Amino acid sequence: xxxxxxxxxxxxxxxxxxxxxxxxxxxxxxxxxxxxxxxxxxxxxxxxxxxxxxxxxxxxxxxxxxxxxxxxxxxxxxxxxxxxxxxxxxxxxxxxxxxxxxxxxxxxxxxxxx
Amino acid sequence: xxxxxxxxxxxxxxxxxxxxxxxxxxxxxxxxxxxxxxxxxxxxxxxxxxxxxxxxxxxxxxxxxxxxxxxxxxxxxxxxxxxxxxxxxxxxxxxxxxxxxxxxxxxxxxxxxxx
Numbered sequence: 001x002x003x004x005x006x007x008x009x010x011x012x013x014x015x016x017x018x019x020x021x022x023x024x025x026x027x028x029x030x031x032x033x034x035x036x037x038x039x040x041x042x043x044x045x046x047x048x049x050x051x052x053x054x055x056x057x058x059x060x061x062x063x064x065x066x067x068x069x070x071x072x073x074x075x076x077x078x079x080x081x082x083x084x085x086x087x088x089x090x091x092x093x094x095x096x097x098x099x100x101x102x103x104x105x106x107x108x109x110x111x112x113x114x
Numbered sequence: 115x116x117x118x119x120x121x122x123x124x125x126x127x128x129x130x131x132x133x134x135x136x137x138x139x140x141x142x143x144x145x146x147x148x149x150x151x152x153x154x155x156x157x158x159x160x161x162x163x164x165x166x167x168x169x170x171x172x173x174x175x176x177x178x179x180x181x182x183x184x185x186x187x188x189x190x191x192x193x194x195x196x197x198x199x200x201x202x203x204x205x206x207x208x209x210x211x212x213x214x215x216x217x218x219x220x221x222x223x224x225x226x227x228x229x
Contacts, residue, residue, distance in 0.1 A: 004157070030214075031214035031215075033214070035219075040123075040221055041221060042118075042120075042203060042219040042220050042221040042222050043158070043203065043205075043217075043219040044219070045216060045217070045218075048214050048216065049214070050214040056214070058216065059218075090157055090158070092157075094214065094215070096214070101215065102148060102160035102163065103160070103217065104160070105150075105157030105158045105159070106157050107155065107156050107157045108155075108156075108157055
């Protein structure tokens with residue numbers, strides 16, 4: 001069974017802090033994703049990666065960056081946290097391929113920026 | 115611009131009856147559609163998918179219908195059970211030759227099954 005683990009379930013940070021959200025998957029998946037979920041907006045893609053050190057912007061990358069130094073780990077970085085980045089953050093992974101591979105999600109990190 | 119829309123934020127259905135969740139999309143390039151289910155305090159879990167070359171896909175109590183001309187898909191759950199109470203997200207993607215498949219999600223519909 002695929003396991004996607006996000007390091008924190010709840011996190012409280014201050015405005016202007018640099019924040020790291022960590023995600024690890026154990027199924028050797030090539031693709032990894034970061035989303036945020038907000039009421040009335042569904043899930044929106046921030047960044048994704050299809051290989052080590054490779055990354056692509058999603059639909060809402062502003063204010064975020066990512067790091068993928070190892071295949072199993074994908075980090076989301078808030079360079080200077082702001083209150084509008086208070087949200088639920090979800091990490092996902094999937095197999096690479098032209099085939100239709102569903103994404104497997106972690107349980108999320110609820111981040112509050114004060 | 116919301117490319118995938120779920121216009122019903124919530125739906126309440128009697129146990130044993132049919133639940134129908136709807137989703138509309140605007141991008142005619144989408145060629146793969148998925149439904150995810152999400153319980154509180156958990157991540158979304160994949161439920162069922164359909165390729166644009168089909169108009170129906172069935173998996174047990176769950177059936178997804180795709181109407182490409184109307185740019186509309188629906189998820190039918192028959193019979194509905196209390197454990198089906200959750201938020202349901204539809205998602206769509208465009209085929210890519212290489213790399214990861216980007217999903218575009220709808221806003222979600224909260225389904226409540228009443229005993």
